[in-house]
Amino acid sequence: MTGPDRLEDMSTDADRFEREQLARDRDADRAETADVTAAFARELVDDLIDADIVTACPDPQVFVHDPTGVAFRSRRQLAAFHRGWATARTGGGVDE
DSSP states (O other): OOSHHHHHHHHHHHHHHHHHHHHHHHHHHSOOOTTOOHHHHHHHHHHHHHTTSEEEETTTTEEEETTTTEEESOHHHHHHHHHHHHHHHHSSSOOO
């Protein structure tokens, strides 16, 4: 294919590629908590509070992950975050 049609076809491919990349980035930014049950999150966050890894702030009710300074309103999001953070630090299982 020659002429302007060829360029038009390439820009369509580039646009589609960019949309796919943006969608992939959005998916990576979303917190996945599907595998974290409410009971598991409650137990893990309570253990993290006891170990001084998380600080519970009553007003507004947030949980601060002290090693990173990140605040969460949801125990499930905090549990999912901590699991990923601990795995990245240790390169394996969650021991903290």
